[in-house]
Amino acid sequence: MRVRLRPAVIFGSDDLNGCEHAFFEILSNSIDEAREGFGREIIVKCYKDGSYSVEDFGRGIPLDYNEREQRYNYELVYMELYAGGKYNNAAGQDYSYSLGLNGLGACATQYASAYFDVQVKRDGFLYELHFEKGENIGGLHKSPCKSKKTGTFQRFLPDTEVFTDVKIPADYFRLVLKQQAVVNAGVTFTFIDENTGEEEHYCYERGIEGYLQELNADNGISDVFTFAEQGRGRDKADRQEYDVKIEVAFAFNNHNPRQEFYHNSSWLEYGGSPEKACRQAFTYAFDKVCKERDKYKNNEGKIVFQDIADSLLLVTNSFSTSTSYENQTKKAINNRFIQDFMTELLKSHLELWFIEQKAVADKVLEQVLINKRARESAEKQRITVKSKLQGKVDITNRIKKFIDCRSKDANCKELYIVEGDSALGSVKLGRDAEFQAVIPLRGKILNCLKAPLSKIFQSDIIMDLVRVLGCGVELKHKQIKGVGEFDPDLLRWNKIIICTDADVDGFQIRTLVLAMLYRLVPTLLKMGKVYIAESPLYEITYMPKGKGDSITYFAYDEKEKAALLKSLGQANCKLQRSKGLGENEPDMMWRTTMNPQTRRLIQVTDEAEAEMQEIFDLLLGDNLNGRKEFIAANGHNYLELLDLD
Structure with a gap:
C-alpha cells in the first residue's frame, strides 16, 4: 500500500498532475501494443461518475x-510493483521500444484507484478482474468468448483518498491524445x-511530418x-x-514557433x-554558416539558440531500448549516447540542408x-534600466520568494531555510x-x-541563499565573479x-544544505550560527474524562x-503521525518550531577539520564503500523512518 x-x-x-500521470500510465501500455503493430485504435472515455477507461x-x-512464476500473471501486472510483463518478459512479449519498462504504472494506478476493472479478450476467453482500493475482489473470472477480437479494457476511478484532485479536464485528454497521434x-x-x-x-498518417505541415500551413519561411x-x-x-x-x-x-521532444511516445x-542535442546542433550549424558566408557585422556576438528558436518549428521523436528517465514521470531523459548521436545527426543534416536549400536557408538565416x-x-x-534601479531595489525584491523580517x-x-513553497506558507504565517x-528551497x-x-x-537556489546570508563565500583558490569575499561582519543573521x-x-x-554551508561558509559553523529546527514526529491529543477540553502534546x-x-x-x-511542515497550522508551527520559548533547536558545531571532512565525505562524497559499511552497521537504527507497509 506504499502507493496509497x-x-x-x-x-x-x-x-x-499526479492523477493525470496515473491515467497516462494506463494509456502508455495500450500505446506500446499499438506501436508494436497490434491494434490501430485506442479509445479513451470519461464517465459521469468521474472514472476513466482506456481500451485497445x-x-x-x-x-x-x-507456470514459470507459479503465480497468476494478473498478480504480477496489477498487484506487485516492478513485476510487469515488460520488465521480466514473463509473458514472452517483446517491447523493445516500450514507453514503460519497469512494470510499475498499471500496478500503481490500480492501487491509487477507488475501483479498477479489467476486461481482456485473448485466446478465445474473456478474463475479468475487479479491484477496490488496491484489493482484488473475487479473483480472476474466466469465461469462453466467441469473438475473434482481442484487446484490453481498463476502467478506473482515481481515489480521493490518494489524490487531492481527480477531475481531469477534457482539454488534457485532447492534448495528450493529439500528441500521441503525432508520434504514433x-x-x-x-x-x-x-x-x-x-x-x-x-x-496523423504521416506522423510528425504531417503535424508540422499542419502547423506551418501557409505562412512558413520554409517547407x-x-x-x-x-x-x-x-x-x-x-x-x-x-x-x-x-x-x-x-x-x-x-x-507559430515551437519545439517539442518525444521519447518512446512520452x-x-x-x-x-x-x-540539449538540438540546442547544440542548431547553434553550431547556424554559427558556422554565418562565419562561412560572412553574415556577422563589425565583430558582433554569435548567434545563440534562442535566436533560432524564435522562428523554429521542431519535433523530435526518438526511441531507445534503454532509457534513463530523470524520474518516474518521464518528463526528461539524460542518456548521453542519445544526446551525442542526435547532435551529430542534426549537424550533418543541417549542413546538407544549407547546401541543398541555399535560397531558403539564406532567407532563414537573415530572419x-x-x-x-x-x-x-x-x-x-x-541592463541600462537595471543599472539605474539597482540602488533602489532591496534584497526582498531581488530574491525570489524571500520573506524578510522588520528588524534591521x-x-x-x-x-x-524551509523545504518548499508549502512549508513557506505555514512558516510565514506562524513566525x-x-x-x-x-526563504524556501525550490527542490533539492x-x-x-x-x-x-x-x-x-x-544554481539560482544556492546563489539566492548566498545573497540572503550577505557575508560572501570562502574560496581558497579563486573568487567567482559576482560573489563577494567572505566577511563575517556582513552576516545579516544571528541564527x-x-x-x-x-x-x-x-x-x-x-x-x-549543511554540505553547502560547509563548502562555502565553514566559518559560520565555527561561529555557531547554524541550527537545525527539530520537528515533532507525533501529535498526541489528550481527551480528559468528563467535559474538559482536549489538550495537544507533541x-x-x-x-x-x-x-x-x-x-x-x-x-x-x-495519536497521529505529524504531517509535513506545509500541512501544519500556523499556531502549531509557532508552538513547536518557531517560538524561542518552546521550540527545540540543535546547534550545529564544527568538529576538527579532518573529522568533519571525513563525515561529510562518508555521507555525500566519493567514499562509496565507507557509505555502504556505515549503512550496514547503522541502518537498523532508521528502519522506523522507512515506508515498508
Whole structure:
C-alpha cells in the first residue's frame, strides 16, 4: 500500500498532475501494443461518475496462470510493483521500444484507484478482474468468448483518498491524445466524453511530418524538412549498448514557433538529452554558416539558440531500448549516447540542408540574425534600466520568494531555510515577523561536495541563499565573479535555522544544505550560527474524562511518545503521525518550531577539520564503500523512518 500512502513518489505529486500521470500510465501500455503493430485504435472515455477507461485492440494483457512464476500473471501486472510483463518478459512479449519498462504504472494506478476493472479478450476467453482500493475482489473470472477480437479494457476511478484532485479536464485528454497521434503515425486515438456526448478522433498518417505541415500551413519561411536514422551505442564505456531510432522534422515559421521532444511516445516536458542535442546542433550549424558566408557585422556576438528558436518549428521523436528517465514521470531523459548521436545527426543534416536549400536557408538565416539583433538591443536596454534601479531595489525584491523580517538588527534576526513553497506558507504565517525571516528551497539543492564551483554558482537556489546570508563565500583558490569575499561582519543573521520535514527526504535536504554551508561558509559553523529546527514526529491529543477540553502534546521521538502515552493514559489519547511542515497550522508551527520559548533547536558545531571532512565525505562524497559499511552497521537504527507497509 506504499502507493496509497505516498503517491507523489510514483506519480510526481498527489494533486491533479499526479492523477493525470496515473491515467497516462494506463494509456502508455495500450500505446506500446499499438506501436508494436497490434491494434490501430485506442479509445479513451470519461464517465459521469468521474472514472476513466482506456481500451485497445492489441493482444490483450496476459492474466492467466504463469507456470514459470507459479503465480497468476494478473498478480504480477496489477498487484506487485516492478513485476510487469515488460520488465521480466514473463509473458514472452517483446517491447523493445516500450514507453514503460519497469512494470510499475498499471500496478500503481490500480492501487491509487477507488475501483479498477479489467476486461481482456485473448485466446478465445474473456478474463475479468475487479479491484477496490488496491484489493482484488473475487479473483480472476474466466469465461469462453466467441469473438475473434482481442484487446484490453481498463476502467478506473482515481481515489480521493490518494489524490487531492481527480477531475481531469477534457482539454488534457485532447492534448495528450493529439500528441500521441503525432508520434504514433497511423494510430487513431478516440476520445469520448459521456458528460457532453462528444466524440473526437485524432490520427496523423504521416506522423510528425504531417503535424508540422499542419502547423506551418501557409505562412512558413520554409517547407518541412524531415529525416530519420538509427544507431547503436552506449552512455559510458562500462554500460551496455542499446539501440536508438530518431525521427526529426523541422521548418521555420515566425507566426507559430515551437519545439517539442518525444521519447518512446512520452512528451518530454523538460526535454533533457534531445533538447540539449538540438540546442547544440542548431547553434553550431547556424554559427558556422554565418562565419562561412560572412553574415556577422563589425565583430558582433554569435548567434545563440534562442535566436533560432524564435522562428523554429521542431519535433523530435526518438526511441531507445534503454532509457534513463530523470524520474518516474518521464518528463526528461539524460542518456548521453542519445544526446551525442542526435547532435551529430542534426549537424550533418543541417549542413546538407544549407547546401541543398541555399535560397531558403539564406532567407532563414537573415530572419535569425534579425532575431539576434533584436534580442541584443532588448538586453542592452534591460541592463541600462537595471543599472539605474539597482540602488533602489532591496534584497526582498531581488530574491525570489524571500520573506524578510522588520528588524534591521543582525544580533536578533533569524533566517529560516524551509523545504518548499508549502512549508513557506505555514512558516510565514506562524513566525514572529519582527525578527524571523524565511526563504524556501525550490527542490533539492546540488551536492556541493561533488559539484564543481562553476556549477554551484550557476544554481539560482544556492546563489539566492548566498545573497540572503550577505557575508560572501570562502574560496581558497579563486573568487567567482559576482560573489563577494567572505566577511563575517556582513552576516545579516544571528541564527540560520534549517527547517525541514522529519522524514527521509527532509533529512536529505537538511544534509545537502549543511554540505553547502560547509563548502562555502565553514566559518559560520565555527561561529555557531547554524541550527537545525527539530520537528515533532507525533501529535498526541489528550481527551480528559468528563467535559474538559482536549489538550495537544507533541513528541519529538519514539521515547517521548511512549513516555507521554504512559503518563497520560493511552486509552484517553488520540495519536497521529505529524504531517509535513506545509500541512501544519500556523499556531502549531509557532508552538513547536518557531517560538524561542518552546521550540527545540540543535546547534550545529564544527568538529576538527579532518573529522568533519571525513563525515561529510562518508555521507555525500566519493567514499562509496565507507557509505555502504556505515549503512550496514547503522541502518537498523532508521528502519522506523522507512515506508515498508
